[in-house]
Amino acid sequence: xxxxxxxxxVGTTPAKSLKSQLLNWARRLLVLVVVVAAGYQxxxxxxxxxxxxxxxxxxxxxxxxxxxxxxxxxxxxxxxTMVDDLGKPIGVLRGAQINLVGxxxxxxxxxxxxxxxxxxxxxxxxxxxxxxxxxxLVQVGVSIVVSLLLGAAALPVLMDETPEAVWLFxxxxxxxxxxxxxxxTWATSLVLRVLRRPPLDHRLKWSTVxxxxxxxxxxxxxxxxxxxxLANSVGAPGFGGLVLCVxxxxxxMTIGLFFFIMPAGAGARELVMxxxxxxxxxxxxxxxxxxxxxxxxxxxxxxxTAGAAAGLAHWRKPAAAPAAD
Numbered sequence: 001x002x003x004x005x006x007x008x009x010v011g012t013t014p015a016k017s018l019k020s021q022l023l024n025w026a027r028r029l030l031v032l033v034v035v036v037a038a039g040y041q042x043x044x045x046x047x048x049x050x051x052x053x054x055x056x057x058x059x060x061x062x063x064x065x066x067x068x069x070x071x072x073x074x075x076x077x078x079x080x081t082m083v084d085d086l087g088k089p090i091g092v093l094r095g096a097q098i099n100l101v102g103x104x105x106x107x108x109x110x111x112x113x114x115x116x117x118x119x120x121x122x123x124x125x126x127x128x129x130x131x132x133x134x135x136x137l138v139q140v141g142v143s144i145v146v147s148l149l150l151g152a153a154a155l156p157v158l159m160d161e162t163p164e165a166v167w168l169f170x171x172x173x174x175x176x177x178x179x180x181x182x183x184x185t186w187a188t189s190l191v192l193r194v195l196r197r198p199p200l201d202h203r204l205k206w207s208t209v210x211x212x213x214x215x216x217x218x219x220x221x222x223x224x225x226x227x228x229x230l231a232n233s234v235g236a237p238g239f240g241g242l243v244l245c246v247x248x249x250x251x252x253m254t255i256g257l258f259f260f261i262m263p264a265g266a267g268a269r270e271l272v273m274x275x276x277x278x279x280x281x282x283x284x285x286x287x288x289x290x291x292x293x294x295x296x297x298x299x300x301x302x303x304x305t306a307g308a309a310a311g312l313a314h315w316r317k318p319a320a321a322p323a324a325d
Contacts, residue, residue: 078215145175153247
């Protein structure tokens with residue numbers, strides 16, 4: 001299989017240059033900054049949320065938290081699928097470390113830091129930055145299309161509560177066309193050329209796109225289950241609202257992605273979630289509390305999964321030599 005980067009050759013590692021040492025310390029500093037930012041988000045929201053969580057049956061709260069963790073796992077698998085298609089497989093543990101620790105960068109204002117950190121962690125693990133960026137680019141593109149398809153269930157609510165968000169559905173026809181491997185390969189290569197990176201040297205396969213699509217559906221599905229478990233603990237929106245919650249979470253996550261100037265799309269995501277919960281019969285104040293509680297549970301899950309992945313990857317396998325970029 002042809003690849004988009006040159007994998008490192010195993011052999012004697014030369015003494016680290018001053019530039020290499022500075023880059024390593026810069027990566028460590030960036031990881032520290034994003035972890036502190038995520039912790040700050042958790043601390044500032046905790047007191048506001050505790051009253052809501054403490055009133056929920058512990059079974060619902062625990063299952064809701066587990067659903068968030070499962071959704072994150074499916075996100076990692078989608079990203080890993082793309083990384084493995086673009087070169088030699090790097091292993092689930094190393095891939096999870098790059099993806100999950102890198103995604104903590106979304107808690108720094110200007111969520112593009114997540115992709116910068118992923119590229120730097122990938123390079124340290126032996127992957128060229130172009131390969132990591134390409135995997136993220138394709139995964140995000142496919143996920144946006146999936147979110148719009150699932151979000152159609154919440155469209156009536158959006159038209160009433162947040163009509164300004166409906167414009168996103170204008171992207172759906174273009175997104176569906178872009179899912180064709182030939183079109184997706186061309187579009188990805190075009191972005192890489194604009195960024196002065198080598199284009200893809202092989203066409204993406206239906207099986208690869210299909211797997212990324214499927215993992216995105218499962219990921220959004222468990223995110224919707226997470227919200228439904230929170231809301232259903234007070235008797236609404238009932239079992240019939242599960243589909244609505246899945247659509248709401250899918251759209252909320254995508255709207256938060258476009259609202260990248262705020263940490264992890266703060267504000268925009270909660271607005272969509274609260275609007276759907278209010279339409280389901282939940283009091284506005286309680287709906288807002290559930291939306292904020294959801295954010296806190298996502299932060300907890302992000303920190304737990306990133307910490308676990310980093311610890312396991314460090315324990316099982318030493319870091320690879322940097323790849324040519």
